[in-house]
Amino acid sequence: MTVPSPARVALNDQIDAAIGDATHQVDQMQLLSSGSSVSEDPWLNDQIAALRRAVETGTVRCCEHLATGPAVAYAALWRPGALACPQCLDTLEPDPGEDHICDRCNRHTPEIDTAVIRLGFVLVTFGACPPCARALGAPEIA
Ligand SMILES: [Zn+2]
Ligand SMILES: [Zn+2]
Known part of the structure:
Protein backbone atom coordinates (compact mmCIF):
# COMPACT_ATOMS: atom_id res chain seq x y z
CA MET A 1 0.00 0.00 0.00
CA THR A 2 1.42 3.39 -0.97
CA VAL A 3 0.68 6.38 1.19
CA PRO A 4 1.06 9.96 -0.14
CA SER A 5 3.97 11.84 1.38
CA PRO A 6 2.05 14.19 3.74
CA ALA A 7 0.15 11.22 5.16
CA ARG A 8 3.39 9.31 5.43
CA VAL A 9 4.88 12.11 7.52
CA ALA A 10 1.83 12.14 9.80
CA LEU A 11 2.01 8.39 10.09
CA ASN A 12 5.65 8.57 11.08
CA ASP A 13 4.76 11.09 13.78
CA GLN A 14 2.13 8.71 15.07
CA ILE A 15 4.57 5.85 15.03
CA ASP A 16 7.07 7.97 16.96
CA ALA A 17 4.37 8.70 19.53
CA ALA A 18 3.42 5.05 19.72
CA ILE A 19 7.05 4.08 20.21
CA GLY A 20 7.31 6.65 22.98
CA ASP A 21 4.27 5.12 24.65
CA ALA A 22 5.58 1.64 24.02
CA THR A 23 8.89 2.55 25.62
CA HIS A 24 7.06 3.65 28.71
CA GLN A 25 5.03 0.45 28.66
CA VAL A 26 8.14 -1.65 28.24
CA ASP A 27 9.65 0.03 31.29
CA GLN A 28 6.55 -0.95 33.20
CA MET A 29 6.83 -4.47 31.88
CA GLN A 30 10.32 -4.76 33.23
CA LEU A 31 9.07 -3.70 36.63
CA LEU A 32 6.09 -5.98 36.45
CA SER A 33 8.03 -8.97 35.32
CA SER A 34 10.94 -8.62 37.73
CA GLY A 35 10.66 -11.13 40.50
CA SER A 36 8.44 -13.43 38.50
CA SER A 37 9.79 -16.82 37.55
CA VAL A 38 9.62 -15.85 33.88
CA SER A 39 12.17 -13.07 34.17
CA GLU A 40 14.66 -15.33 35.91
CA ASP A 41 15.32 -17.16 32.69
CA PRO A 42 18.51 -15.65 31.19
CA TRP A 43 17.47 -16.48 27.64
CA LEU A 44 14.09 -14.80 28.02
CA ASN A 45 15.69 -11.83 29.73
CA ASP A 46 18.01 -11.41 26.75
CA GLN A 47 15.11 -11.58 24.33
CA ILE A 48 13.12 -9.03 26.30
CA ALA A 49 16.16 -6.77 26.56
CA ALA A 50 16.68 -6.97 22.79
CA LEU A 51 13.02 -6.14 22.15
CA ARG A 52 13.23 -3.27 24.57
CA ARG A 53 16.37 -1.93 22.85
CA ALA A 54 14.61 -2.11 19.49
CA VAL A 55 11.69 -0.10 20.89
CA GLU A 56 13.96 2.44 22.57
CA THR A 57 16.22 2.94 19.57
CA GLY A 58 13.30 3.11 17.15
CA THR A 59 14.52 0.14 15.12
CA VAL A 60 11.47 -1.89 16.04
CA ARG A 61 9.36 -2.68 13.01
CA CYS A 62 5.66 -2.38 13.71
CA CYS A 63 2.60 -2.46 11.49
CA GLU A 64 0.77 0.77 10.80
CA HIS A 65 -2.18 -0.20 13.02
CA LEU A 66 0.00 0.06 16.09
CA ALA A 67 0.58 3.71 15.18
CA THR A 68 -2.85 4.56 16.57
CA GLY A 69 -1.55 4.02 20.07
CA HIS A 108 15.31 -29.29 16.18
CA THR A 109 12.23 -31.24 17.15
CA PRO A 110 8.81 -31.88 15.67
CA GLU A 111 7.30 -31.12 19.07
CA ILE A 112 7.49 -27.35 18.94
CA ASP A 113 4.62 -25.52 20.53
CA THR A 114 3.93 -21.86 20.26
CA ALA A 115 4.21 -20.47 23.75
CA VAL A 116 3.13 -17.01 24.76
CA ILE A 117 4.09 -14.78 27.63
CA ARG A 118 2.28 -11.53 28.30
CA LEU A 119 4.47 -8.56 29.11
CA GLY A 120 2.30 -5.55 29.67
CA PHE A 121 0.50 -4.99 26.39
CA VAL A 122 2.87 -7.13 24.36
CA LEU A 123 2.23 -10.81 23.87
CA VAL A 124 5.59 -12.39 23.27
CA THR A 125 5.28 -15.57 21.28
CA PHE A 126 7.99 -18.07 20.60
CA GLY A 127 8.47 -21.64 19.56
CA ALA A 128 9.48 -23.80 22.47
CA CYS A 129 10.10 -27.47 22.90
CA PRO A 130 8.11 -28.99 25.79
CA PRO A 131 10.97 -28.84 28.34
CA CYS A 132 11.67 -25.18 27.53
CA ALA A 133 8.01 -24.24 27.65
CA ARG A 134 7.80 -25.85 31.08
CA ALA A 135 11.03 -24.21 32.22
CA LEU A 136 9.58 -20.83 31.29
CA GLY A 137 6.24 -21.55 32.86
CA ALA A 138 4.64 -20.58 29.56
CA PRO A 139 1.26 -21.95 28.68
CA GLU A 140 1.53 -23.78 25.40
CA ILE A 141 -0.90 -22.90 22.69
CA ALA A 142 -0.82 -25.51 19.99
ZN1 LIG B 1 -1.58 -4.29 12.06
ZN1 LIG C 1 13.96 -25.98 23.88
Missing part, protein backbone atom coordinates in the same frame (compact mmCIF):
# COMPACT_ATOMS: atom_id res chain seq x y z
CA PRO A 70 -0.67 1.34 22.54
CA ALA A 71 -2.78 -1.68 21.84
CA VAL A 72 -2.29 -5.35 22.13
CA ALA A 73 0.78 -6.16 20.10
CA TYR A 74 2.48 -9.40 19.32
CA ALA A 75 6.19 -9.94 19.22
CA ALA A 76 7.60 -13.16 17.85
CA LEU A 77 11.03 -14.10 19.07
CA TRP A 78 11.82 -15.75 15.76
CA ARG A 79 11.34 -12.30 14.18
CA PRO A 80 13.50 -10.12 16.41
CA GLY A 81 12.57 -6.47 16.55
CA ALA A 82 9.10 -6.79 15.02
CA LEU A 83 5.73 -5.98 16.54
CA ALA A 84 2.36 -6.64 14.93
CA CYS A 85 -1.26 -6.08 15.91
CA PRO A 86 -3.61 -9.10 16.01
CA GLN A 87 -4.76 -8.34 12.44
CA CYS A 88 -1.20 -8.48 11.13
CA LEU A 89 -0.20 -11.54 13.08
CA ASP A 90 0.39 -13.45 9.85
CA THR A 91 3.36 -11.17 9.11
CA LEU A 92 5.05 -12.86 12.06
CA GLU A 93 4.43 -16.40 10.82
CA PRO A 94 7.59 -18.46 11.07
CA ASP A 95 9.17 -19.84 7.94
CA PRO A 96 8.46 -23.55 7.55
CA GLY A 97 12.03 -24.42 8.56
CA GLU A 98 11.89 -22.29 11.70
CA ASP A 99 8.69 -23.99 12.72
CA HIS A 100 10.52 -26.97 14.17
CA ILE A 101 13.34 -25.25 16.00
CA CYS A 102 13.05 -24.34 19.65
CA ASP A 103 13.78 -20.62 19.97
CA ARG A 104 15.29 -21.13 23.39
CA CYS A 105 17.59 -24.15 23.05
CA ASN A 106 17.78 -24.28 19.22
CA ARG A 107 16.88 -27.95 19.33
Whole structure:
Protein backbone atom coordinates (compact mmCIF):
# COMPACT_ATOMS: atom_id res chain seq x y z
CA MET A 1 0.00 0.00 0.00
CA THR A 2 1.42 3.39 -0.97
CA VAL A 3 0.68 6.38 1.19
CA PRO A 4 1.06 9.96 -0.14
CA SER A 5 3.97 11.84 1.38
CA PRO A 6 2.05 14.19 3.74
CA ALA A 7 0.15 11.22 5.16
CA ARG A 8 3.39 9.31 5.43
CA VAL A 9 4.88 12.11 7.52
CA ALA A 10 1.83 12.14 9.80
CA LEU A 11 2.01 8.39 10.09
CA ASN A 12 5.65 8.57 11.08
CA ASP A 13 4.76 11.09 13.78
CA GLN A 14 2.13 8.71 15.07
CA ILE A 15 4.57 5.85 15.03
CA ASP A 16 7.07 7.97 16.96
CA ALA A 17 4.37 8.70 19.53
CA ALA A 18 3.42 5.05 19.72
CA ILE A 19 7.05 4.08 20.21
CA GLY A 20 7.31 6.65 22.98
CA ASP A 21 4.27 5.12 24.65
CA ALA A 22 5.58 1.64 24.02
CA THR A 23 8.89 2.55 25.62
CA HIS A 24 7.06 3.65 28.71
CA GLN A 25 5.03 0.45 28.66
CA VAL A 26 8.14 -1.65 28.24
CA ASP A 27 9.65 0.03 31.29
CA GLN A 28 6.55 -0.95 33.20
CA MET A 29 6.83 -4.47 31.88
CA GLN A 30 10.32 -4.76 33.23
CA LEU A 31 9.07 -3.70 36.63
CA LEU A 32 6.09 -5.98 36.45
CA SER A 33 8.03 -8.97 35.32
CA SER A 34 10.94 -8.62 37.73
CA GLY A 35 10.66 -11.13 40.50
CA SER A 36 8.44 -13.43 38.50
CA SER A 37 9.79 -16.82 37.55
CA VAL A 38 9.62 -15.85 33.88
CA SER A 39 12.17 -13.07 34.17
CA GLU A 40 14.66 -15.33 35.91
CA ASP A 41 15.32 -17.16 32.69
CA PRO A 42 18.51 -15.65 31.19
CA TRP A 43 17.47 -16.48 27.64
CA LEU A 44 14.09 -14.80 28.02
CA ASN A 45 15.69 -11.83 29.73
CA ASP A 46 18.01 -11.41 26.75
CA GLN A 47 15.11 -11.58 24.33
CA ILE A 48 13.12 -9.03 26.30
CA ALA A 49 16.16 -6.77 26.56
CA ALA A 50 16.68 -6.97 22.79
CA LEU A 51 13.02 -6.14 22.15
CA ARG A 52 13.23 -3.27 24.57
CA ARG A 53 16.37 -1.93 22.85
CA ALA A 54 14.61 -2.11 19.49
CA VAL A 55 11.69 -0.10 20.89
CA GLU A 56 13.96 2.44 22.57
CA THR A 57 16.22 2.94 19.57
CA GLY A 58 13.30 3.11 17.15
CA THR A 59 14.52 0.14 15.12
CA VAL A 60 11.47 -1.89 16.04
CA ARG A 61 9.36 -2.68 13.01
CA CYS A 62 5.66 -2.38 13.71
CA CYS A 63 2.60 -2.46 11.49
CA GLU A 64 0.77 0.77 10.80
CA HIS A 65 -2.18 -0.20 13.02
CA LEU A 66 0.00 0.06 16.09
CA ALA A 67 0.58 3.71 15.18
CA THR A 68 -2.85 4.56 16.57
CA GLY A 69 -1.55 4.02 20.07
CA PRO A 70 -0.67 1.34 22.54
CA ALA A 71 -2.78 -1.68 21.84
CA VAL A 72 -2.29 -5.35 22.13
CA ALA A 73 0.78 -6.16 20.10
CA TYR A 74 2.48 -9.40 19.32
CA ALA A 75 6.19 -9.94 19.22
CA ALA A 76 7.60 -13.16 17.85
CA LEU A 77 11.03 -14.10 19.07
CA TRP A 78 11.82 -15.75 15.76
CA ARG A 79 11.34 -12.30 14.18
CA PRO A 80 13.50 -10.12 16.41
CA GLY A 81 12.57 -6.47 16.55
CA ALA A 82 9.10 -6.79 15.02
CA LEU A 83 5.73 -5.98 16.54
CA ALA A 84 2.36 -6.64 14.93
CA CYS A 85 -1.26 -6.08 15.91
CA PRO A 86 -3.61 -9.10 16.01
CA GLN A 87 -4.76 -8.34 12.44
CA CYS A 88 -1.20 -8.48 11.13
CA LEU A 89 -0.20 -11.54 13.08
CA ASP A 90 0.39 -13.45 9.85
CA THR A 91 3.36 -11.17 9.11
CA LEU A 92 5.05 -12.86 12.06
CA GLU A 93 4.43 -16.40 10.82
CA PRO A 94 7.59 -18.46 11.07
CA ASP A 95 9.17 -19.84 7.94
CA PRO A 96 8.46 -23.55 7.55
CA GLY A 97 12.03 -24.42 8.56
CA GLU A 98 11.89 -22.29 11.70
CA ASP A 99 8.69 -23.99 12.72
CA HIS A 100 10.52 -26.97 14.17
CA ILE A 101 13.34 -25.25 16.00
CA CYS A 102 13.05 -24.34 19.65
CA ASP A 103 13.78 -20.62 19.97
CA ARG A 104 15.29 -21.13 23.39
CA CYS A 105 17.59 -24.15 23.05
CA ASN A 106 17.78 -24.28 19.22
CA ARG A 107 16.88 -27.95 19.33
CA HIS A 108 15.31 -29.29 16.18
CA THR A 109 12.23 -31.24 17.15
CA PRO A 110 8.81 -31.88 15.67
CA GLU A 111 7.30 -31.12 19.07
CA ILE A 112 7.49 -27.35 18.94
CA ASP A 113 4.62 -25.52 20.53
CA THR A 114 3.93 -21.86 20.26
CA ALA A 115 4.21 -20.47 23.75
CA VAL A 116 3.13 -17.01 24.76
CA ILE A 117 4.09 -14.78 27.63
CA ARG A 118 2.28 -11.53 28.30
CA LEU A 119 4.47 -8.56 29.11
CA GLY A 120 2.30 -5.55 29.67
CA PHE A 121 0.50 -4.99 26.39
CA VAL A 122 2.87 -7.13 24.36
CA LEU A 123 2.23 -10.81 23.87
CA VAL A 124 5.59 -12.39 23.27
CA THR A 125 5.28 -15.57 21.28
CA PHE A 126 7.99 -18.07 20.60
CA GLY A 127 8.47 -21.64 19.56
CA ALA A 128 9.48 -23.80 22.47
CA CYS A 129 10.10 -27.47 22.90
CA PRO A 130 8.11 -28.99 25.79
CA PRO A 131 10.97 -28.84 28.34
CA CYS A 132 11.67 -25.18 27.53
CA ALA A 133 8.01 -24.24 27.65
CA ARG A 134 7.80 -25.85 31.08
CA ALA A 135 11.03 -24.21 32.22
CA LEU A 136 9.58 -20.83 31.29
CA GLY A 137 6.24 -21.55 32.86
CA ALA A 138 4.64 -20.58 29.56
CA PRO A 139 1.26 -21.95 28.68
CA GLU A 140 1.53 -23.78 25.40
CA ILE A 141 -0.90 -22.90 22.69
CA ALA A 142 -0.82 -25.51 19.99
ZN1 LIG B 1 -1.58 -4.29 12.06
ZN1 LIG C 1 13.96 -25.98 23.88
